[in-house]
Amino acid sequence: MRLDTIVPKNLICLSDIREYEKEVYQDKADFVIEKKKDSDEFEKFKNVLKYYTLIFDFFEEEILVSDNTGKILFINQKSADVMGIDPEDYIGENINDLVDRKIFNPSATLNVLKERKRVDLLIRLKSGEQRLASAVPIFDQDGEMELIICTSKNVLEIVKLEEKLERRNKKISEQSEQINQLQREIMAQNNFISVSGEMKDVVNKVNKLAHFDVTLLVTGETGVGKGVLARTIHQISDRRNKPFIKVNCGLIPENLLDSELFGYEGGAFTGADAKGKVGKFELADGGTLFLDEIGEMPMSLQVKLLDFIQDKEFTRVGGTKKQVVDTRIVAATNRDLIKMVEKGSFRKDLLFRLNTVNIEIPPLRNRVEDIPELVEHFINKFNTKYMMKKRIMAETVQELLVYDWPGNIRELEHVIERMMLMSDGNYLTSEDFRINAASRTKGHAEAGRVFCTGIMPYKEAKRELERQLILKAYEKYRSTYKAAESLGINQSTVSKLLKKYSE
Ligand SMILES: Nc1ncnc2c1ncn2[C@@H]1O[C@H](COP(=O)(O)OP(=O)(O)OP(=O)(O)O)[C@@H](O)[C@H]1O
Numbered sequence: 001m002r003l004d005t006i007v008p009k010n011l012i013c014l015s016d017i018r019e020y021e022k023e024v025y026q027d028k029a030d031f032v033i034e035k036k037k038d039s040d041e042f043e044k045f046k047n048v049l050k051y052y053t054l055i056f057d058f059f060e061e062e063i064l065v066s067d068n069t070g071k072i073l074f075i076n077q078k079s080a081d082v083m084g085i086d087p088e089d090y091i092g093e094n095i096n097d098l099v100d101r102k103i104f105n106p107s108a109t110l111n112v113l114k115e116r117k118r119v120d121l122l123i124r125l126k127s128g129e130q131r132l133a134s135a136v137p138i139f140d141q142d143g144e145m146e147l148i149i150c151t152s153k154n155v156l157e158i159v160k161l162e163e164k165l166e167r168r169n170k171k172i173s174e175q176s177e178q179i180n181q182l183q184r185e186i187m188a189q190n191n192f193i194s195v196s197g198e199m200k201d202v203v204n205k206v207n208k209l210a211h212f213d214v215t216l217l218v219t220g221e222t223g224v225g226k227g228v229l230a231r232t233i234h235q236i237s238d239r240r241n242k243p244f245i246k247v248n249c250g251l252i253p254e255n256l257l258d259s260e261l262f263g264y265e266g267g268a269f270t271g272a273d274a275k276g277k278v279g280k281f282e283l284a285d286g287g288t289l290f291l292d293e294i295g296e297m298p299m300s301l302q303v304k305l306l307d308f309i310q311d312k313e314f315t316r317v318g319g320t321k322k323q324v325v326d327t328r329i330v331a332a333t334n335r336d337l338i339k340m341v342e343k344g345s346f347r348k349d350l351l352f353r354l355n356t357v358n359i360e361i362p363p364l365r366n367r368v369e370d371i372p373e374l375v376e377h378f379i380n381k382f383n384t385k386y387m388m389k390k391r392i393m394a395e396t397v398q399e400l401l402v403y404d405w406p407g408n409i410r411e412l413e414h415v416i417e418r419m420m421l422m423s424d425g426n427y428l429t430s431e432d433f434r435i436n437a438a439s440r441t442k443g444h445a446e447a448g449r450v451f452c453t454g455i456m457p458y459k460e461a462k463r464e465l466e467r468q469l470i471l472k473a474y475e476k477y478r479s480t481y482k483a484a485e486s487l488g489i490n491q492s493t494v495s496k497l498l499k500k501y502s503e
Helices: 014-025 029-035 039-058 077-083 095-100 108-115 155-189 197-209 226-236 254-262 299-311 337-343 348-354 368-385 394-402 408-422 430-436 438-447 458-477 480-487 491-502
Strands: 062-067 072-075 119-125 130-139 145-154 216-219 244-248 288-292 313-315 322-324 328-333 357-360
Touching (some): 039 077, 062 077, 072 077, 095 108, 108 130, 108 145, 130 155, 145 155, 155 197, 155 226, 197 357, 226 244, 226 288, 299 313, 299 348, 337 348, 368 408
Parallel strands (some): 216 328, 244 288, 288 328
Antiparallel strands (some): 062 145, 119 130, 130 145, 313 322
8 A cells, every 4th residue: 555545645745744643643633634524534544654653663773754954754763762862852853953962973864965865874872872874865756855764773783793694604615615625535535536627527516416316317438437426426415324325227137127126025926035125225215326327227117217206105026015215316327318218218208307417427538637647546556456566657648648448447447457467567668558458459359259278177168258258248338238239149148147247
């Protein structure tokens, strides 16, 4: 409700309102009624006046309104209390009188009268207390100054608030420094190397996202570090003291994956434990479930996973009761899930759910600045492991920088290990690299030959050949389907053998 719609038109300034109010309270209603005969309007006005007086008196801020000559029109209760005066004694007086009586000094209102613009200044009250006064001029339609509204507040309170704010900001920055420190320590503990700008961007993204309970999808070629990153995310997150459970969806045969992930009730199927079994989702309750090679997950389980992401509940195999767990999902893949959706082998709705936030780790060839530090890290690691004291020639590092690294960091790690084991001297040379680099071994594989270098029991040799073939194919493709295709066998055989030889 606007005041000017209620207040009779001839009562336009606050001094008139105050007068009007006086008339009301002094029972001189005749005068008012004579001014405006409509008694309904008068009643409405009386109420509005009452409300506005109440509202202004309720304000914590001190308010003093004067006209364009400095004549005081209105003083709210808080202002009167602070100045130690009775408003009635001063309504109609000039601001100068208050200044002369040293009720306060200087006056922001008097400054506005001179400057015709907003004035903020520190004033001192008779009590010696300081206040911050802000006075603003109000102009009419013709640009004439009509009113000056002056508000003032306790400086001490402002200072106290500022100090409080400063203390809080300091605490926040200390806390965020502690978080940064923790993040740096975790990265260091995990030997997570990120020298390049590309990897620094990844680390920044992880640091921002780790604390939010959002499902994450980590993508990148094989061996770029998706697994290490998933563990790092868990350790940075507030779930760090709860379990981190990893499941490689490509390593577990399709028919077992459901019960592995979601568990089963006693006697759910032939051969099942009579007591039932808790699945990985439950084991990871409160923590993180890392679903590696998510692209290998069968369609039937994709639906179940999608339901879980949406509702945080699932049913064990052979059960009917809904299990509710607080498990965060971090998934990873080196496959192109968009293409898989197009081909119909991955659910579009699941991809959308997983892809809410995607962290893409670039291949090593696109962030060669990381190579020298990674090389140093792996040399130290294998020196400790094999009790060696080997180092690398600068020119060898140069060669490592220009190599393509199709198997990324995992390949680099294996090449360094091979070089260290096979080299004769204490310095790894370019020759060592050329002999042990993956491109060399690739040559043999492409030739499709297997050499026997000695005699051993037939069964043992067959088993060893099978083990090497399966692990090599999987290491190269990181997909049981692709590995199966390259070996000319079916995917379930690859899954079964991988499980057998990975244990
Ligand atoms: N930033 C890094 N700093 C140090 N070591 C790393 C880094 N990233 C990866 N590694 C190392 O490289 C190897 C491969 O990493 P990881 O298994 O996480 O790769 P991945 O992308 O999950 O591979 P895949 O797709 O084949 O499962 C591991 O030994 C890991 O410790």
